[in-house]
Amino acid sequence: MSGEATGDRIVVGVDGSPGGRSALRWALATAARTGAEVEVVSAVPVDPWTAPHLLDVRGVEAIRADTEARLRAGVAQATSEPAVQDVVRDGSVPVHVTVVSGEPAEVLLARAQDAALLVVGSRGRGAVASALLGSVALHCSAHSPCPVVVVHATTSASAPRVVVGIDDSSIARAALVQAVGFARLLGARVEAVLVCQPVTYWSDITVPAPPVGESPEAARARAEGIVTAALGPGPHLEVEVSVETGAPGDVLVRRSADAGLLVVGSRSRSRLTGLALGSVALHCVLHAASPVLVVRHGRAHAGTPGGAATAEARPGR
Numbered sequence: 001m002s003g004e005a006t007g008d009r010i011v012v013g014v015d016g017s018p019g020g021r022s023a024l025r026w027a028l029a030t031a032a033r034t035g036a037e038v039e040v041v042s043a044v045p046v047d048p049w050t051a052p053h054l055l056d057v058r059g060v061e062a063i064r065a066d067t068e069a070r071l072r073a074g075v076a077q078a079t080s081e082p083a084v085q086d087v088v089r090d091g092s093v094p095v096h097v098t099v100v101s102g103e104p105a106e107v108l109l110a111r112a113q114d115a116a117l118l119v120v121g122s123r124g125r126g127a128v129a130s131a132l133l134g135s136v137a138l139h140c141s142a143h144s145p146c147p148v149v150v151v152h153a154t155t156s157a158s159a160p161r162v163v164v165g166i167d168d169s170s171i172a173r174a175a176l177v178q179a180v181g182f183a184r185l186l187g188a189r190v191e192a193v194l195v196c197q198p199v200t201y202w203s204d205i206t207v208p209a210p211p212v213g214e215s216p217e218a219a220r221a222r223a224e225g226i227v228t229a230a231l232g233p234g235p236h237l238e239v240e241v242s243v244e245t246g247a248p249g250d251v252l253v254r255r256s257a258d259a260g261l262l263v264v265g266s267r268s269r270s271r272l273t274g275l276a277l278g279s280v281a282l283h284c285v286l287h288a289a290s291p292v293l294v295v296r297h298g299r300a301h302a303g304t305p306g307g308a309a310t311a312e313a314r315p316g317r
Helices: 018-034 057-079 104-111 135-143 170-186 216-231 248-255 279-287
Strands: 009-013 037-044 095-101 117-122 148-152 159-166 189-196 239-245 259-266 292-296
Touching: 009 018, 009 104, 018 037, 018 057, 018 117, 018 148, 018 170, 037 057, 037 104, 057 095, 095 104, 104 117, 104 135, 117 135, 135 148, 135 279, 159 170, 159 216, 159 248, 170 189, 170 216, 170 259, 170 292, 189 216, 189 248, 216 239, 239 248, 248 259, 248 279, 259 279, 279 292
Parallel strands: 009 037, 009 117, 037 095, 117 148, 159 189, 159 259, 189 239, 259 292
Antiparallel strands: 148 292
């Protein structure tokens, strides 16, 4: 059973897990700020081999009805929480509940085809690193047709900062545009972080080699050029540029520890699910404490839910 949503739409997957509940709260609060609608989606099992009672149509309908009732109760509870109520403009957020038979990841990707944003929770399933994210969140992050936000169950009130990783790629410029859009909604500032390689002069004693890397001054100039290329002529007072050295994923996770949102671009072209995110984006969604917005190659939406794209905001192709 579902309701039809119109206009900007945020799709959120809810499965009763703590991560799913955190994702629901985040989606509702974001919709309240943007004027977007929220489609709350849950999938019910369809495999009669592992659940023989599903061969009975009445059994399937009973599960659908129970799931929808639980979703509506969850929405009511989440909407009443301060994190949502504090930003609700007119006393309500348009919410549509959708219960679909199928595999959760496939259902969410199908519902997100024309959405502005897909929000999913992250659930720990074991000690293996790739399992820390959960198969549904991993699959959605790697294949979604729209930007994806992964919300951890432990996500709590955060500082009004949006951290974004930048480099010279078009997808990083698109990520910066997304970061600025969300920062305006949150009343936050943007920290645009460029991770560079320091200058080194390592060479064989008999074969001199040219220096590798760039100076802090050159890196900062490059970072400021990236901001101008993405946002147009400045000044952009809401964007603070910083330059660091180290492993990009580690740097971004550390810098966003108390941030309201971390935005990363992912331009991996791999066909393998675990590699489709790119190593930096995968590291961030696995380890960042803050919600992580993933903007994928060729699928970046200029602007944010409720916002319009501008010519300067469109990423290069």
